[in-house]
Every structure is written in C-alpha cells, then in structure tokens.
Amino acid sequence: MIIVLKKQISEMQKESIRSFLVEKGYTVKEIVGQEETVFGAVGQSTLDIREVELLEGVANVVPISKPYKLASRELKKEDTIVTVGKVKIGGNRIAIIAGPCAVESREQIMSIAASVREAGAVILRGGAFKPRTSPYAFQGLGEEGLKYLKEAGETYGMPVTTEIVNPSDAPMMTKYIDMFQIGARNMQNFELLKAVGKTGMPVLLKRGLCATIEEWLMAAEYLMASGTDQIVLCERGIRTYERATRNTLDVSAIPVVQKMTHLPVIGDPSHATGLRDMVSPMSLALIASGASGLIVEVHNNPEKAFSDGPQSLYPSQFEKLMRDLHSLSAVVGKSLERIPRIVPESLALNPTASPVSDHLVVAFQGERGAYSELAIRRAFDESTDVLPCKSFSDVFEAVLQGKAAYGMIPLENTLGGTIYENLDLLDRHQAIQVVGEQQIRIIHNLIGLPGSNIGSLREVYSHPQGLAQCTEYLQHELSYAQAIPFFDTAGAVAYVKDAKDPTKAAIAGAPAAKVYGMEILCEGIESNPRNYTRFYIICREERSAVFRSTAAVNRASLRFTVPDRPGSLFAALLVLTKHGLNMKKLESRPIPGKPWEYSFFVETELGESGAFDVALAELSELCLSVRVLGTFTSNL
Structure with missing residues (x-):
C-alpha cells in the first residue's frame, strides 16, 4: 500500500507510522517526491487500510494493485536515477x-x-x-x-x-x-x-x-x-x-x-x-x-x-x-552521460559561490522551467541549484560576483540565428571564459490550467520567438485566440498560472508545465521540428581549467580585429586554413565607440595537436587584437 503523509507531519508522527507498519509485518520504504512524501509498505500481512488512515499524520492510503509493489509506478511516480x-x-x-x-x-x-x-x-x-x-x-x-x-x-x-x-x-x-x-x-x-x-x-x-x-x-x-x-x-x-x-x-x-x-x-x-x-x-x-x-x-x-x-x-x-x-x-x-559529470565536489573552488547552499549554482536568463534550465539539467548533476536571472547581463554579473559558479547562455538558434547580445557580453567581460556547450531541441507545447479546454482559449502568451515558431498552429488551430508577446516562455506559464483564467494559455517547454503544475494541452506545436538552440557554458577564468579537465577539448571561440585595409580579414582566415583548422562560425560585430568598424567572432575546430597555438601566434601578428573567448569540447 502507499501511505501519503501530510505535508506538516512531524518526525515523531512519521516514526510512529513506520513502527506500526513494521509491527504488522510490513517492509517500509520512504519516498520523498517533489510534491508529496509517501511510505511504501509491502509484505504478506493483511491489514484493513482504515486502521492506517486513522493514524496521525496520514493524508491518504492507496492500495497498490500491481503484483510488483516496490517497482511499480503506482508507488513512485518520479523516475529513479x-x-x-x-x-x-x-x-x-x-x-x-x-x-x-x-x-x-x-x-x-x-x-x-x-x-x-x-x-x-x-x-x-x-x-x-x-x-x-x-x-x-x-x-x-x-x-x-x-x-x-x-x-x-x-x-x-x-x-x-x-x-x-x-x-x-x-x-x-x-x-x-x-x-x-x-x-x-x-x-x-x-x-x-x-x-x-x-x-x-x-x-x-x-x-x-x-x-x-x-x-x-x-x-x-x-x-x-x-x-x-x-x-x-x-x-x-x-x-x-x-x-x-x-x-x-x-x-x-x-x-x-x-x-x-x-x-x-x-x-x-x-x-x-x-x-x-x-x-x-x-x-x-x-x-x-x-x-x-x-x-x-x-x-x-x-x-x-x-x-x-x-x-x-x-x-x-x-x-x-x-x-x-x-x-x-x-x-x-x-x-x-559523461565522465566525470560536472559535480560540485570537484569544482568548489570558491566556497562562497553559492548564496543558497553548498551545492553548485548555475545561472540562466528566464524563469524556472525555461529551456536554459533544461540545458543546465543535461549538463550538470541533479544536485545543482539554479539561479534565474532577469537578463543575460545579469547572468554574467552573477558569475563574476560569485553568486553562481557557471552560467548557461544561448548562443544561436537554428531558426532565429545568433543571439548577438551574448556575443557582445562575452567580448565585454574579459574575466569570463567559454568552457562548454549544450544543444537542446526546442519543443513547444500549448500549456494551460489543469482542466482547461483548447476551444475556450482566448489569449496565448509566449516569448515573441516562441509565437513566431508556432505560427502555423496559431493561425490554423487557434485562429480565434489572440497571440500576446511575453518576456519569457516559462514566465508566460507562471503568468497564466497566477491569472487562474482558463481562457489563457502559454507556449513553452514541457519542463515549465511541470515546474508550475500546469497541463500540456497540445504537444509539439512548433512549425518547424528542426528547431535547436545551442548554449555556451561560461565561468570565471580561474575555474575554467577544472571544467575543461572533464573532457578532451576540440573547439575554440575567439574574437579579433583586423587593420582597415583590403584583404586583412581574408589574410586572417587564411591562417586557419593553412593550419587545418575547420572554421564552424563567423560573425561580425560593431565595435562600440568606433562607427563602421567591426570585430570578428570565429568558432573553429582545434585541428591536430599544437596547430591552434601556432595559428594563434600568427593571428596575433596579423591582427590588431586577438582574444580567445574559450576552448571546450564539442560533439556537434
């Protein structure tokens, strides 16, 4: 049987329930979930569940119908890791x-x-x-x-x-x-x-x-x-x-x-x-x-x-x-899964890095349940704490100030292109290094209050990109509902929850629905299923060496400026070709305070051993400035 415990149960009441069940011949296992704590009681003894329901601290008792008790999804709804x-x-x-x-x-x-x-x-x-x-x-x-x-x-x-x-x-x-x-x-x-x-x-x-x-x-x-x-x-x-x-x-x-x-x-x-x-x-x-x-x-x-x-x-x-x-x-x-996974024990270089606990903290832009948080969950251990930030700039500041050990920032989306703000922030914060990447498939869902009816919806909220990426669904399936831009996809779900209005819904990822206890009304509503976002993992420079030791480094991000003369950019890129470095991305960005002058962002494979270092030395001679934003492992 499953004994659902009251949320305010005392340790004394809990122990009393456990002792009662053990005396009756049951083996008791405590399972702490996100929403409730339960006792799983299994054994050959027969017991009238009403006797258990009357115990102090018991909220509900549910019989397990399956012959396998401890292994059943009835006993534990969340996945065991x-x-x-x-x-x-x-x-x-x-x-x-x-x-x-x-x-x-x-x-x-x-x-x-x-x-x-x-x-x-x-x-x-x-x-x-x-x-x-x-x-x-x-x-x-x-x-x-x-x-x-x-x-x-x-x-x-x-x-x-x-x-x-x-x-x-x-x-x-x-x-x-x-x-x-x-x-x-x-x-x-x-x-x-x-x-x-x-x-x-x-x-x-x-x-x-x-x-x-x-x-x-x-x-x-x-x-x-x-x-x-x-x-x-x-x-x-x-x-x-x-x-x-x-x-x-x-x-x-x-x-x-x-x-x-x-x-x-x-x-x-x-x-x-x-x-x-x-x-x-x-x-x-x-x-x-x-x-x-x-x-x-x-x-x-x-x-x-x-x-x-x-x-x-x-x-x-x-x-x-x-x-x-x-x-x-x-x-x-x-x-x-990789070895070793990013765990706080090996990376706690700054004991004051976490304002909340002794766990590793990773910052991201948005509300709980955002796609950036999903990227964090795939890159870091489950015990990692997350720090939601209002803006990308706040993510960088949280890392710089030691409020977070790492930051997860989106770099580019296959449909929306490069997030230039983050390129500029990387350029501006020279104490920050790129140390990893993570790719997430963006699956948009229509999310509403539990029990909501799609036909009753009148307003749909999401980030402008989220709305744009679901245009076909909104125009053909929800033409009667108004699409309203919101600052964040997960934030839109939180807003709909707080509004408690069944005529409102949001477009966001499945994690947001889980975080806020909302219902997915329709899955996979994006117009183009080939929708991916690539994220950079960033940290302070002194922490970067520890992170990189977890895997073989094979890619680098760098930014450089070239003299204002014909062929200067070509000459710089020719250095990469000369040393067998496969360029994966090239972007130009305006230089603040210098109208019509640009710096260049390049992401390149490192090639054979030592090739990148030699190429970097040659680039330093050709360019006005060169800065390596970070080296990391990529399997894309």
Missing part, C-alpha cells in the same frame, strides 16, 4: 556501458577499456564468470578476471559491471565491482536475486529469454524486497520462432515498461541481434524508443574473441556509434 560510481543512469541522460563479452587477459581488457573510454563509454563491462550453453565453452577467468576488470576501470576512471552466477560469490565480488549483472538465464534464480539484493549495490537486471514484462518486474521486486533500490532493467531480446537473428529485440517493451515502473530501462543490442552489422541500427532504435542507455560488446580483435565475437563491434565502429548517438540524443530530448 541509479548511481553507479560517478555515473547516473536514468532521467534525461543516456549512459553507455561497453566492453568485451569476457575478460580474456589483462592486456585485452586494458586495451578495450582505453578505446571505449576515449569514444565516450561511461561504464566498463566484462564477464569474469560466463554461464554458457555448452559446458566446453570458455567459462571466464573468475576472480582473476575481476582483478583485471577493476584495474582497467580504475585506470580509465570508469565504474565496472560484470555478471554474477553463484549466490555465494556476492560478498567476494563486492570488492571488485560497482554494479552486478543478473543475466537472462538467471533472471528467475530467486536465491541469486536475494543474495545480490542484500548487498545493496546497483544491479543490472536482464530480461529472461522467454520472460513476460510482468515476470521481469517481479524479478526486480525480489531485488528491491531484499535490500537494493538501485536497479537498471535491460531489454536484451527474447526467444521467438525467428532464427535470422540471435534473439528478437522487443523495442516496444521500452515505452511499455517505462509506464509500468519508475526504474530506468536500457537495451542490449549485441545479445538481441547476435550480428555486428545490426548492433548500430538497433542501438539507435533503442534510444529512439526512450531507453536510458545501452550495453554494447566491443572487442579489439573480434575474430579471436573467446566468446560472442560475431556480435562485438570493432573500436572504430563503436566510436562512430557514439557520434551517431550524440546526434540522436538531442532529438529525443536527452544528452549522453
């Missing part, structure tokens, strides 16, 4: 687990770990105990393999996961790994599930060969009832009559399971297909269906692999897949 080392699986991130099917030697796992880490994998996989169909097949290196796996993970900064076969191995394995794997053949090995659940460690639970979705979730229930709530479900294909592939990948299970449980779901395209050439397209299909990640087999010499060579990608194929996944992630409204 599983933490494995410094990696998070679930939410708006896509986590990629990669490595060989089996650990064959120290040299082999170290080599593969290096290549998958460089390509962007965040968790290293490798089997030390291999349950095989044939007793004569390679069964793994056992504890020796675990030692190699742990060493490789520590060397390349990745948590590791491997399969457990014997319940008695659980205590020993906890010394070496960060996440257990329960394989398809062991999904209903209930003694194994109990033993692994008691460790409290994260678990990757694969779907059984012929298991229904409910059976799969019941296996997760065993783990949760035994002591762990950090469970990642893995769809790895089911056995059907089809023999063209190793298994039949049930992509449709991903959105179905996400409605049934709060646990994150990933996919295993390697075991699902059994064929190397099918792994990449099925990986994209899994992510498109909503999966929170993938577990992919990669081998540096698949032809000589001890197991599953035909389904293992070459490192070069995996690297291409990661680039494709990065492009797709923005389309599905997510971002690839």
Whole structure:
C-alpha cells in the first residue's frame, strides 16, 4: 500500500507510522517526491487500510494493485536515477556501458577499456564468470578476471559491471565491482536475486529469454524486497520462432515498461541481434524508443574473441556509434552521460559561490522551467541549484560576483540565428571564459490550467520567438485566440498560472508545465521540428581549467580585429586554413565607440595537436587584437 503523509507531519508522527507498519509485518520504504512524501509498505500481512488512515499524520492510503509493489509506478511516480560510481543512469541522460563479452587477459581488457573510454563509454563491462550453453565453452577467468576488470576501470576512471552466477560469490565480488549483472538465464534464480539484493549495490537486471514484462518486474521486486533500490532493467531480446537473428529485440517493451515502473530501462543490442552489422541500427532504435542507455560488446580483435565475437563491434565502429548517438540524443530530448559529470565536489573552488547552499549554482536568463534550465539539467548533476536571472547581463554579473559558479547562455538558434547580445557580453567581460556547450531541441507545447479546454482559449502568451515558431498552429488551430508577446516562455506559464483564467494559455517547454503544475494541452506545436538552440557554458577564468579537465577539448571561440585595409580579414582566415583548422562560425560585430568598424567572432575546430597555438601566434601578428573567448569540447 502507499501511505501519503501530510505535508506538516512531524518526525515523531512519521516514526510512529513506520513502527506500526513494521509491527504488522510490513517492509517500509520512504519516498520523498517533489510534491508529496509517501511510505511504501509491502509484505504478506493483511491489514484493513482504515486502521492506517486513522493514524496521525496520514493524508491518504492507496492500495497498490500491481503484483510488483516496490517497482511499480503506482508507488513512485518520479523516475529513479541509479548511481553507479560517478555515473547516473536514468532521467534525461543516456549512459553507455561497453566492453568485451569476457575478460580474456589483462592486456585485452586494458586495451578495450582505453578505446571505449576515449569514444565516450561511461561504464566498463566484462564477464569474469560466463554461464554458457555448452559446458566446453570458455567459462571466464573468475576472480582473476575481476582483478583485471577493476584495474582497467580504475585506470580509465570508469565504474565496472560484470555478471554474477553463484549466490555465494556476492560478498567476494563486492570488492571488485560497482554494479552486478543478473543475466537472462538467471533472471528467475530467486536465491541469486536475494543474495545480490542484500548487498545493496546497483544491479543490472536482464530480461529472461522467454520472460513476460510482468515476470521481469517481479524479478526486480525480489531485488528491491531484499535490500537494493538501485536497479537498471535491460531489454536484451527474447526467444521467438525467428532464427535470422540471435534473439528478437522487443523495442516496444521500452515505452511499455517505462509506464509500468519508475526504474530506468536500457537495451542490449549485441545479445538481441547476435550480428555486428545490426548492433548500430538497433542501438539507435533503442534510444529512439526512450531507453536510458545501452550495453554494447566491443572487442579489439573480434575474430579471436573467446566468446560472442560475431556480435562485438570493432573500436572504430563503436566510436562512430557514439557520434551517431550524440546526434540522436538531442532529438529525443536527452544528452549522453559523461565522465566525470560536472559535480560540485570537484569544482568548489570558491566556497562562497553559492548564496543558497553548498551545492553548485548555475545561472540562466528566464524563469524556472525555461529551456536554459533544461540545458543546465543535461549538463550538470541533479544536485545543482539554479539561479534565474532577469537578463543575460545579469547572468554574467552573477558569475563574476560569485553568486553562481557557471552560467548557461544561448548562443544561436537554428531558426532565429545568433543571439548577438551574448556575443557582445562575452567580448565585454574579459574575466569570463567559454568552457562548454549544450544543444537542446526546442519543443513547444500549448500549456494551460489543469482542466482547461483548447476551444475556450482566448489569449496565448509566449516569448515573441516562441509565437513566431508556432505560427502555423496559431493561425490554423487557434485562429480565434489572440497571440500576446511575453518576456519569457516559462514566465508566460507562471503568468497564466497566477491569472487562474482558463481562457489563457502559454507556449513553452514541457519542463515549465511541470515546474508550475500546469497541463500540456497540445504537444509539439512548433512549425518547424528542426528547431535547436545551442548554449555556451561560461565561468570565471580561474575555474575554467577544472571544467575543461572533464573532457578532451576540440573547439575554440575567439574574437579579433583586423587593420582597415583590403584583404586583412581574408589574410586572417587564411591562417586557419593553412593550419587545418575547420572554421564552424563567423560573425561580425560593431565595435562600440568606433562607427563602421567591426570585430570578428570565429568558432573553429582545434585541428591536430599544437596547430591552434601556432595559428594563434600568427593571428596575433596579423591582427590588431586577438582574444580567445574559450576552448571546450564539442560533439556537434
């Protein structure tokens, strides 16, 4: 049952409720949500819920109808985000687990770990105990393999996961790994599930060969009832009559399971297909269906692999897949998880940076729920605090004054073009550096009060760009409603909420509807679905080196001015060509106080090692002034 607690409940009342339920034979789990706190109580005992409703501090009691209780969406409406080392699986991130099917030697796992880490994998996989169909097949290196796996993970900064076969191995394995794997053949090995659940460690639970979705979730229930709530479900294909592939990948299970449980779901395209050439397209299909990640087999010499060579990608194929996944992630409204993610522990250079808490603070322009806040949530850890600002200039000032460690500013939109104000602010604030970027697909929604009727709407509010980007919908579907410009998309939602008028609506992103408790009346109303905004992450110069250490830098933004003579700009750009630097963006901006004189903003790839530094030295000789606005990692 779900016991919804009153908002003003005291700790004494809470403990009294917990004790009552435990005495009745229930296992109690407290779940703190954004809007309410609940107790999830499960057990074999039968209890009249009216007895619970009468307890002080109880607001409501709701029976859980599903046979799986702790894993059900009824118990917990919000998505669970599983933490494995410094990696998070679930939410708006896509986590990629990669490595060989089996650990064959120290040299082999170290080599593969290096290549998958460089390509962007965040968790290293490798089997030390291999349950095989044939007793004569390679069964793994056992504890020796675990030692190699742990060493490789520590060397390349990745948590590791491997399969457990014997319940008695659980205590020993906890010394070496960060996440257990329960394989398809062991999904209903209930003694194994109990033993692994008691460790409290994260678990990757694969779907059984012929298991229904409910059976799969019941296996997760065993783990949760035994002591762990950090469970990642893995769809790895089911056995059907089809023999063209190793298994039949049930992509449709991903959105179905996400409605049934709060646990994150990933996919295993390697075991699902059994064929190397099918792994990449099925990986994209899994992510498109909503999966929170993938577990992919990669081998540096698949032809000589001890197991599953035909389904293992070459490192070069995996690297291409990661680039494709990065492009797709923005389309599905997510971002690839990276190591290390931007966390406050490693970046707290200024203890006074946060005026609110000890957490990292990131500033943005707009109201809560704005697209800029969505960009922050994809780039930073969940514990990050946000600081809404009235203007872009306020964002820069917040960073300069230490009120925020970082700022998230939009640079350009595929439909609206460059946000010139932010280019000028970057030029003006020389203590500020660009250290990262984030791309967001702009999906506009019609948002109103809960229970509002589209046919009753008379006024629609949004930022002028938001209104312009939804022109077709407004003209054809809402021609009877007046479009009214507002300073901010999320601010428009807040205004409609405060107005409490069902004839008013706003156009904004889905996060704004969630923040203000509003209802999405119509999704995806933008005229052009190829609508993306690219953001810069900015910070004070002294913090930039720490940020950049999180990933390989491959792009630079710079601003320069050239002499007023024929060919001077051409000569400057020729320097980039000469050293193989691929220019990605060029803008001219008027120089304040110097009518008809301009500076130039350039974004360029860094090219081969050392090429940018040499080019920068040559530009300094040719130009009147040169300033590097920042260097950062780009996967666009």
